[in-house]
Amino acid sequence: MTDDVEDVLPRAVALSWGVAERPQRGPKRELSIERIVDTAIQIADDEGLAAVSMSKIATTLGFTTMSLYRYVTSKDDVLLLMQDTVCAVPIPPEEEDGEWRDGLRRWTATTIDVMREHPWFPDIPIPGMPLTPNNLAVLDWGLRIMKDLPLTGPEKMSTVLLLSSFARAFGVVERDVQRSREAEGAQRRTGEAFTTALAELVTDERFPYLGPLVRSGVYTDSEGDDDQDDYAFGLERILDGVQRYVDARRTGEPIVAAVPRPEPVPYDKAVREAAKARREIEGRLREARKREREAIAKAIERRTKAVEKAEKSAKAAAKG
Template identity: 35%
Template sequence: MVEYSGSGDPARSLALLWRTAEKPSRGKKPALTVDRIVRAAIDLADREGLAVLSMRKVADQLGVGTMSLYTHVPGKGELLDVMLDTVYGETDRPDLAARPWRERLEFLARENLALYSRHPWLLQVATTRPPLGPNLIAKYDYELRAVADVGLSEIEMDAVLTLVLQYVHGAARVSVEKTQAERETGMTDNDWWVAHQPFLAQIGDTEKYPLATSVGAAAGAAFDGTIDPGFAFEFGLGRLLDGIEVFVSRSADRPSHPGP
């Protein structure tokens, strides 16, 4: 199941994201607010996954009638946008100006991986049309600073950041799927590997598949299963940054004002 951000009414989503429609209340605070609804929706998605998210389920969690939610949130599409923008505000944003750009990108990668770990449902949301809320924009602005002083063009800065974040998205999916598989099946990767190993030994053809046999056996023994998400993340991030480093060094050699 995949949900799509930006699927709600644009005017209503933006009004919710920026809270432009909320009027300051006088006297007693209302029992139900946008923030309460959004927090309940996030808690529900964290606990049970995005597939169960509905206005009715959120209302049940809050102990109110479903129709009372619509006074504050027009629908599920707009709610999802605000949920996304809210969790985007969780990433830590210390001053990294004194650190080398490579360390800055490493920090961003780890922060975003941690965000997916806290909220696995983020992996079920297609964000090619992102919610243009204050937290998303602040996050984007902060993350661009990691490569703002290395001699890249604006388009290249955006592309490098996108490359790193897309890598983290893929790595997070592997990690989350491994955790979910163990929870749903009650079997660890090591259990699965041990259960399959005797049969693989019987049917494996070392002459026909020599590399698959030797490398697969080595990886299985090293990782107690088919993959170690932590090792894969660190190895891949290092190689990705190696490639970006080559690109940055070549960019530094380009003339500032190329001739015709």
């Protein structure tokens, strides 16, 4: 290992590879980079990533904040090392006859597992390509699964990125929904009452395709009988696409070239103003319908009372 490596790599990356110079002298040498990172991970697991600070880490360890800077240059170093540490996942041995779809299913599920165990993981910004050893080991595992596929290096990297992005996005949604449910407790926004209320807002006029799903209860799963596994469905459709691409590579079938990203819809003030006016009109319409329902309910109540009164009078007259 040349001396130039430490100079080229960012401090945290060099630390993760063990090629950065570490402090050898100073008071209380029982402090170490490993203890700093492990403590930061525990704080994040218990209180969330926002709770992680240099002062919090130092206080937990019983040291001064300044003492930490003998080992790391900033909180960003700690975050990168936290991320790499939790990526030290058990990588299964290579199977000679392993099916690549099964391998990529397991690889993708591992990303979800990391986020379930450490919900703060996706909150750390992605600085660029993976550079730390545990991250690269996971990447190497994914590439190993695809070693026999007739794909180029960039195509394999794009496949890994696609699956990683899917797992990361799904993991964030799963985490946030779980947090919301735990915070709401008994006030969870599901059930028949919520479906009924939402159905008033999601009208067929404005949402012609979503409206029927809301009214059926599928959107909110008010009956709790939705057997659709969104994660498995999405992953299998991605793997179907990769399978189709691989098959085309093997047979020499023409492959659709990558289509450029569509141009964004231009900003139009008139469109925004029209949308605002529509929302106001819809609000007044909902209020009018509410008053109509209240008036109908009162009319029915009055009619019921009048009928009951007439029946009582008739009975009294018959007795007299």
